[in-house]
Amino acid sequence: MRTIDWVDGAVEIIDQTALPDTTRILRLSTVEELVAAVRRLAVRGAPAIGVAGGLGVALAARQFADDPDGLADAVELIRTARPTAVNLARCVRRVAGRLPDGPEAVLAEALRIRDEEIASAERMGRLGADLIASLCGERPRLLTHCNTGALATVTGGTALAVAFELHRRRALAGMVASETRPLLQGARLTAWELGRAGIPYRVAVDGAGPFLMARGEVDAVILGADRICANGDVVNKVGTYAHALGARAAGIPFVVVAPESTVDLDTPSGDAVEIEDRGAAEVTSLLGAACAPGDADAVNPAFDVTPHSLVTAIVTDQRVVRLDRGEGLGAYRPA
Ligand code: MRU
Numbered sequence: 001m002r003t004i005d006w007v008d009g010a011v012e013i014i015d016q017t018a019l020p021d022t023t024r025i026l027r028l029s030t031v032e033e034l035v036a037a038v039r040r041l042a043v044r045g046a047p048a049i050g051v052a053g054g055l056g057v058a059l060a061a062r063q064f065a066d067d068p069d070g071l072a073d074a075v076e077l078i079r080t081a082r083p084t085a086v087n088l089a090r091c092v093r094r095v096a097g098r099l100p101d102g103p104e105a106v107l108a109e110a111l112r113i114r115d116e117e118i119a120s121a122e123r124m125g126r127l128g129a130d131l132i133a134s135l136c137g138e139r140p141r142l143l144t145h146c147n148t149g150a151l152a153t154v155t156g157g158t159a160l161a162v163a164f165e166l167h168r169r170r171a172l173a174g175m176v177a178s179e180t181r182p183l184l185q186g187a188r189l190t191a192w193e194l195g196r197a198g199i200p201y202r203v204a205v206d207g208a209g210p211f212l213m214a215r216g217e218v219d220a221v222i223l224g225a226d227r228i229c230a231n232g233d234v235v236n237k238v239g240t241y242a243h244a245l246g247a248r249a250a251g252i253p254f255v256v257v258a259p260e261s262t263v264d265l266d267t268p269s270g271d272a273v274e275i276e277d278r279g280a281a282e283v284t285s286l287l288g289a290a291c292a293p294g295d296a297d298a299v300n301p302a303f304d305v306t307p308h309s310l311v312t313a314i315v316t317d318q319r320v321v322r323l324d325r326g327e328g329l330g331a332y333r334p335a
Helices: 031-039 046-063 068-079 086-096 103-136 159-168 185-197 206-214 240-250
Strands: 004-007 010-014 025-028 141-145 174-178 201-204 220-223 227-229 234-237 254-257 303-306 313-315
Touching: 004 046, 004 103, 010 046, 025 031, 031 046, 031 068, 046 068, 046 086, 046 103, 068 086, 086 103, 103 159, 103 220, 103 254, 103 313, 141 159, 141 185, 141 206, 141 240, 159 185, 159 220, 159 254, 174 185, 174 206, 185 201, 201 206, 206 240, 220 240, 234 240, 240 254, 240 303
Parallel strands: 141 174, 141 220, 174 201, 220 254, 254 313
Antiparallel strands: 004 010, 010 025, 227 234, 234 303
């Protein structure tokens, strides 16, 4: 099953807000529906929202075929639906570049991005599994954060693709899924995907991660990214930085897995990245029930920045960059 696809003239997604209880397909036929789905995280994860952005431009090309101003506004609305993951703006720009060639060319470009992400996931799984095996030896126990599985891509995943590949090789002892407050992508989505794959896992509250590492219950941390900056700084779901500090204190590898489409050489470092703040309500409530006084204020950065000095390696679909050995992302740009 694909997380997102183009089906009979519209975008279909698995509604991630309904998981793990309900597997519901949503059909998005207008730009407004697609943007709302991205904003409320019905479709989420950097590669998946990149694909959503590209397919959204394909929707816009049809919806605003006779309205150039409406089309320009729609493309801008899609591009800015969420600010932090580089994939969204990048894919929207790429697909919008085909608008002069007509709606069919636009759709073909969006579908190319979808297919590239599917192929990337397979390659990341293999490269990452080889790296983890070389760093950790036989049957490691891995901790992950947020959701980096098929739900965050189209199929396969990024960091979870590595876990799936290790499991296929019978080379994974089990996973700790960090729950990922406030929206519980780890507890709801990663646990759901690991269970379906038959991988043994335990869910842990986010704050337990560094302690589990200190207590010797985790052999490596493996997670994804929403943007990897030119200097190797990693912008990912809030809580990532704490796991990186925990990994450093425990002396275990901290490995980031993301496609080249998430590497942003135009952004020099994490300081330059706009971090989405999703407002107080997500923090002061949990699964729809209040968990703080009604008048509590809250701060809700959806992402944080892990300095490159804490990252052991970055695995993309093309290469493994060993930051711990002084390697950098360099000027490499995929074809
Ligand atoms: O807010 P989300 O759920 O879209 O955040 C997603 C993440 O932070 C993932 O870790 C990241 O996109 C990598 S997924 C392949």
